[in-house]
Amino acid sequence: VTPYLRVDVPRLHANIARVADRAAAAGVALRPHAKTHKCAEVARLQLAAGAVGLTVATLGEAEAFADAGVDDLLVAYPLWLTDAAAERVRRLASRTRLAIGCDSVAAATRAAELLRGSGAAHVVEVDRGHHRSGTTPADAGAVARAAVDGGLPVRGVFTFPGHSYAPGALRSAAADEAEALGVAARSLRDAGVEPEVVSGGSTPSLAGSLADRPAGTAGTADAAEDATTELRPGVYVFGDAQQWELGTTDPGDIALTCVATVVSHAGGRLVLDAGSKALGADRAGYATGWGRLPAYPDARVVLLSEHHAVVELAGAALPPLGSRVEVVPNHVCNAVNLADVLWADLDGDGARLDPWAVVARGRNG
Amino acid sequence: VTPYLRVDVPRLHANIARVADRAAAAGVALRPHAKTHKCAEVARLQLAAGAVGLTVATLGEAEAFADAGVDDLLVAYPLWLTDAAAERVRRLASRTRLAIGCDSVAAATRAAELLRGSGAAHVVEVDRGHHRSGTTPADAGAVARAAVDGGLPVRGVFTFPGHSYAPGALRSAAADEAEALGVAARSLRDAGVEPEVVSGGSTPSLAGSLADRPAGTAGTADAAEDATTELRPGVYVFGDAQQWELGTTDPGDIALTCVATVVSHAGGRLVLDAGSKALGADRAGYATGWGRLPAYPDARVVLLSEHHAVVELAGAALPPLGSRVEVVPNHVCNAVNLADVLWADLDGDGARLDPWAVVARGRNG
Numbered sequence: 001v002t003p004y005l006r007v008d009v010p011r012l013h014a015n016i017a018r019v020a021d022r023a024a025a026a027g028v029a030l031r032p033h034a035k036t037h038k039c040a041e042v043a044r045l046q047l048a049a050g051a052v053g054l055t056v057a058t059l060g061e062a063e064a065f066a067d068a069g070v071d072d073l074l075v076a077y078p079l080w081l082t083d084a085a086a087e088r089v090r091r092l093a094s095r096t097r098l099a100i101g102c103d104s105v106a107a108a109t110r111a112a113e114l115l116r117g118s119g120a121a122h123v124v125e126v127d128r129g130h131h132r133s134g135t136t137p138a139d140a141g142a143v144a145r146a147a148v149d150g151g152l153p154v155r156g157v158f159t160f161p162g163h164s165y166a167p168g169a170l171r172s173a174a175a176d177e178a179e180a181l182g183v184a185a186r187s188l189r190d191a192g193v194e195p196e197v198v199s200g201g202s203t204p205s206l207a208g209s210l211a212d213r214p215a216g217t218a219g220t221a222d223a224a225e226d227a228t229t230e231l232r233p234g235v236y237v238f239g240d241a242q243q244w245e246l247g248t249t250d251p252g253d254i255a256l257t258c259v260a261t262v263v264s265h266a267g268g269r270l271v272l273d274a275g276s277k278a279l280g281a282d283r284a285g286y287a288t289g290w291g292r293l294p295a296y297p298d299a300r301v302v303l304l305s306e307h308h309a310v311v312e313l314a315g316a317a318l319p320p321l322g323s324r325v326e327v328v329p330n331h332v333c334n335a336v337n338l339a340d341v342l343w344a345d346l347d348g349d350g351a352r353l354d355p356w357a358v359v360a361r362g363r364n365g
Numbered sequence: 366v367t368p369y370l371r372v373d374v375p376r377l378h379a380n381i382a383r384v385a386d387r388a389a390a391a392g393v394a395l396r397p398h399a400k401t402h403k404c405a406e407v408a409r410l411q412l413a414a415g416a417v418g419l420t421v422a423t424l425g426e427a428e429a430f431a432d433a434g435v436d437d438l439l440v441a442y443p444l445w446l447t448d449a450a451a452e453r454v455r456r457l458a459s460r461t462r463l464a465i466g467c468d469s470v471a472a473a474t475r476a477a478e479l480l481r482g483s484g485a486a487h488v489v490e491v492d493r494g495h496h497r498s499g500t501t502p503a504d505a506g507a508v509a510r511a512a513v514d515g516g517l518p519v520r521g522v523f524t525f526p527g528h529s530y531a532p533g534a535l536r537s538a539a540a541d542e543a544e545a546l547g548v549a550a551r552s553l554r555d556a557g558v559e560p561e562v563v564s565g566g567s568t569p570s571l572a573g574s575l576a577d578r579p580a581g582t583a584g585t586a587d588a589a590e591d592a593t594t595e596l597r598p599g600v601y602v603f604g605d606a607q608q609w610e611l612g613t614t615d616p617g618d619i620a621l622t623c624v625a626t627v628v629s630h631a632g633g634r635l636v637l638d639a640g641s642k643a644l645g646a647d648r649a650g651y652a653t654g655w656g657r658l659p660a661y662p663d664a665r666v667v668l669l670s671e672h673h674a675v676v677e678l679a680g681a682a683l684p685p686l687g688s689r690v691e692v693v694p695n696h697v698c699n700a701v702n703l704a705d706v707l708w709a710d711l712d713g714d715g716a717r718l719d720p721w722a723v724v725a726r727g728r729n730g
Contacts, residue, residue: 001425001449001730035671057672060366077672078636080628080687084366103629106686132673133629133636162670263445264468264498271443271498277702277729281647305527306400306698307422307442307729308497321471322445333671337642337703340727362705364642364672365366 002261002324003274005339007356010348011255012237013045019206019236020049031055031074031199033234036333038360039342040068042237053097055232059088060363066096068359074199076158076232078103078125078133079111086114093120099155099197101125103135105146112150121155122147123197124188128159128180137183141191148193156197157184158232165202167246167286177201178228185227201231203243240332241292242284251294256342257326258291258335260309262319270299270311270318274327277306280334291327301327337361367626367689368639370704372721375713376620377602378410384601385414396420396439396564398599401698403725404707405433407602418462420597424453425728431461433724439564441523441597443468443490443498444476451479458485464520464562466490468500470511477515486520487512488562489553493524493545502548506556513558521562522549523597530567532611532651542566543593550592566596568608605697606657607649616659621707622691623656623700625674627684635664635676635683639692642671645699656692666692702726 023030032046033055043054043065053072056062062073073092078101079085092098093115102108103125111122124143127134135143144154161177177200188195235243238256243249260274279291281304290304296316303310309327319325329335336342339358346352388395397411398420408419408430418437421427427438438457443466444450457463458480467473468490476487489508492499500508509519526542542565553560600608603621608614625639644656646669655669661681668675674692684690694700701707704723711717 003730077638078629078631080626080638082626082687103631104686107629110687127631131632132668132670132675133631135631261445261447264443264472266443266468266492266498266500267496273442273445273730275729276645276647276699280641281645281696281699282641283646283648303497305497310497321469322447322475331641331646334641334646338727338729362703364640364703365368365638 003258003278005335005342006257006259006326007238007342007344008255008257008348009344009346011253012042015237015239015253015255016045016049019233020051023231024050028228029230031230031232032237033057033076033232034061034065034360036234036336037237038064038336038358038363039356040065040359041344041356043068043070046237052230055234058364059085059092060365061360062092062098063088064360064363066092070096072097074123074158075100076123076125076160077101078107080107081111081114083114089115089120090118093118099123101158102143102147103133105143108143108146108152109150112147112152116151121153123155123199124157124184126157126159126180126184128161128176132160132162134159137180138187140184141187141193144188144193145191154188154193156195156199157181157188158197158199159184161200161202165242165246165284170248182227197230198227199230199232200228201233203233203235203248206231206233206236235332238332241328241330242287244292244328245287251297254294254328256332256335257294257328260325260327262321262323262325265318265321268318270313270325272309272311272325272327273307274309275305275307278335278338279304279309279327279329280331280338282331282334284330287330291329293325293327295325337364368623368643370700370707371622371624371691372603372707372709373620373622373713374709374711376618377407380602380604380618380620381410381414384598385416388596389415393593394595396595396597397602398422398441398597399426399430399725401599401701402602403429403701403723403728404721405430405724406709406721408433408435411602417595420599423729424450424457425730426725427457427463428453429725429728431457435461437462439488439523440465441488441490441525442466443472445472446476446479448479454480454485455483458483464488466523467508467512468498470508473508473511473517474515477512477517481516486518488520488564489522489549491522491524491545491549493526493541497525497527499524502545503552505549506552506558509553509558510556519553519558521560521564522546522553523562523564524549526565526567530607530611530649535613547592562595563592564595564597565593566598568598568600568613600697603697606693606695607652609657609693610652616662619659619693621697621700622659622693625690625692627686627688627690630683630686633683635678635690637674637676637690637692638672639674640670640672643700643703644669644674644692644694645696645703647696647699649695652695656694658690658692660690702729
C-alpha cells in the first residue's frame with residue numbers, strides 16, 4: 001500500500017559507519033539524535049557503531065527508547081517540570097543514565113527541587129545564533145550553579161546550531177557553535193562546575209565541526225577554542241531533500257524515500273499519492289519544492305496537498321499510471337513521525353522488506 | 366502532558382449545526398470530509414445532524430470509518446487500483462455504500478474490470494482551477510462512459526476548489542466550481558449517464574457556494590448554472606489559523622487548539638513546547654506565521670521547529686514559565702493526523718475532558 005517509507009539499509013549502514021569513523025578519528029563522542037528515526041533498530045545500529053548513548057527531544061521519546069533497552073539518554077530540550085513530568089523523569093532515571101536540558105535559573109531551581117536524589121543530571125542549553133531556546137553562553141554558569149546548589153548534578157552544556165540550516169552557513173554556524181560552547185564551558189568553570197560534556201552538532205554543521213580538526217585536538221574541554229566533546233547529529237542516518245539542497249548530503253547517500261504511486265496525469269503533469277500526510281508539509285525558504293525525486297533530479301514537486309504531490313518533470317517522459325516513483329521528503333524527521341512503520345529494504349534492491357516499528361512515533365510530549 | 370489537542374465541544378456542536386442548517390435551507394446534501402477529524406465521535410455528530418454520509422481521501426480512512434459503523438462513504442480521490450487495492454474496495458463495498466473517485470478513461474476502464482459486480486460505484490473527478498487532479502469538465506462524460514461500458518455504475522461528478530485557499534478567492538472559486546460542475550454534469554448527460562450526485566465544496570468556498578443561493582434553487586441537477594447537489598467541506602468542524610486568516614472562520618468559532626507549555630523566555634520571547642510534530646509544518650504563502658494564539662491575537666509564531674514555537678507577543682507581557690498557552694494550528698487536518706487522541710473538552714471550560722481516538726490517524730494509503 002502506497003505511500004510508505006522505505007529505508008535503504010545498506011546506505012543506512014554506510015551513513016552510520018562514516019560518521020562514527022569521523023567522530024572517532026576526531027576524538028569526539030557521538031550521541032545521535034533519535035528524533036530522526038524514532039526506531040529501535042536504527043538506535044541499535046548507532047550504539048553498535050560506538051555511539052555513547054542517544055539524544056531525544058521529549059520524555060515520551062526517552063520512555064520509548066528506555067523500553068527498547070537504551071541505557072544512556074540525553075533529553076536535549078529545556079523541560080519545564082510539572083509534578084507529573086518530574087515523576088516521569090524520576091522513573092526514567094531509575095532505569096537508565098539520564099540527563100535533561102534546562103535554560104534558565106528558574107527552571108534549574110525548580111528541577112533541582114523536584115529531582116534531587118533521583119539520579120538524573122542536568123545539562124545547560126545555550127543559544128548562539130539560532131535564537132530558539134537556550135541561555136546566553138555567558139549566563140550558563142549561573143544556571144549550572146542554581147542546579148548544583150539545589151542538589152542536582154550538572155553534566156555540562158549543549159547547544160543546537162539550527163541556523164546551520166541555510167545555504168552557505170555551514171562553516172560560520174560551526175564556528176559560532178564552537179565559540180559559544182567554549183564561552184559556556186568557561187562560564188561553568190568560573191561558577192565552580194566542571195563540564196564533563198560539551199555538546200553540539202546538527203547534521204549540516206557536522207561537516208564544519210569535524211573539518212579542519214586535527215586528530216586529537218578535540219575531546220579536551222581545556223581547548224577554549226574548541227571545547228566540544230560530543231556531537232548530536234540526527235538527520236545523517238537517512239539524509240533528506242533539505243540536506244540534498246544544502247549540499248550537506250550526497251543524493252547517492254540518501255537512505256529513506258517515500259514510495260508513491262502515479263495516480264493521475266491531469267494537466268500533463270505527474271500526480272503522486274504521497275502528500276503532506278506522508279511527506280510532511282515542511283518547506284524551508286531555500287527549498288525548491290516539497291521534496292525531490294532521485295529518479296528525476298531536475299523535476300520539482302510544485303504542489304503538495306494532503307494526498308497529492310504534483311510534479312513537473314522538466315521534459316522527462318511521464319511514467320505510466322500505476323507505476324511507482326520515490327520521493328525524498330524535505331524534512332525526514334517529520335516524515336518519520338507520520339509513519340507507524342518504516343519498511344527496511346535489507347539489500348537495497350526491494351527483494352527483502354522488513355517492518356521496523358516507529359516506536360517513538362507521536363511520543364512528542 | 367503537553368502538547369495535546371483540545372476540542373471545544375460546544376463550539377464543535379455549533380459549527381456542525383450551523384453548516385447543516387445552511388445546507389438544508391439551500392437544499393444541498395452535506396457529505397463532510399472526515400480527513401479533517403479522522404474521529405468516530407465527530408462523524409457521529411455530523412451524521413446525526415443530517416449528513417448523507419462521509420467523504421474520505423483514502424481506502425484506509427474508508428476502512429476505519431466503516432469499522433466505526435458509517436454506512437455511506439465516498440473516496441474523493443482518483444484511486445489507481447492495484448489488485449490488492451481492488452480487493453480492499455470489494456470488501457468495503459460488501460459492508461457499506463461506497464463510491465470511489467477516478468479522473469481518466471484508463472483508470473475508469475481498469476476499475477470497471479476489477480470492481481464489476483462489487484456494488485461499488487464511480488464518481489468522476491473534474492478539475493477547474495486547482496490544477497491538482499481531475500479530468501477537464503468537458504471530458505467527464507468520456508470517463509463516465511468508460512466506467513459504464515465496463516459494467517461499473519457511475520454516480521456523478523465531484524471537484525475540489527482548492528484554489529479557494531487564497532485571500533479574496535472565495536467567490537471566484539465558488540463560481541468556477543459551479544461552472545465546472547455544470548459543464549461536467551452536461552458532459553455526463555451527453556454521454557448518456559445521468560448524474561445523481563454533483564459534488565463540490567471546500568470550507569473556504571462554502572460561504573460562496575451557499576451565499577446568494579435562493580432557497581430551493583440548488584439541489585436540482587437541471588439548473589445548468591448551479592448543478593451542485595452535494596457539498597463536502599472538512600475544516601468547518603474545527604476551523605484553523607488558515608481559515609482565520611482567510612476570513613472564512615470567526616476566531617470565536619475555532620473548536621480545536623493545541624495546548625502548550627511555556628518552556629523558555631530565551632531572548633525575551635515566548636517559547637512553547639508545541640512544534641511541527643504537534644501543529645504540522647504547514648505554512649501557506651498568505652500565512653503570517655506558523656499558527657495563531659487566541660489569547661494574543663496580535664502575536665505571531667515567528668519560528669517553528671519540531672518541539673519549539675517561538676512567539677513574538679507584540680508588546681504583551683510574557684506569561685510565566687510553566688503556564689499554558691493555546692495555539693491554533695495553521696492546517697487542522699495535518700495537526701489531527703499527528704495525534705493519537707483528541708481531548709474533548711465537553712463543556713468548553715476544561716472541567717471534563719474525554720479522550721476521542723483519532724481512529725483514522727495514519728490511515729493515509
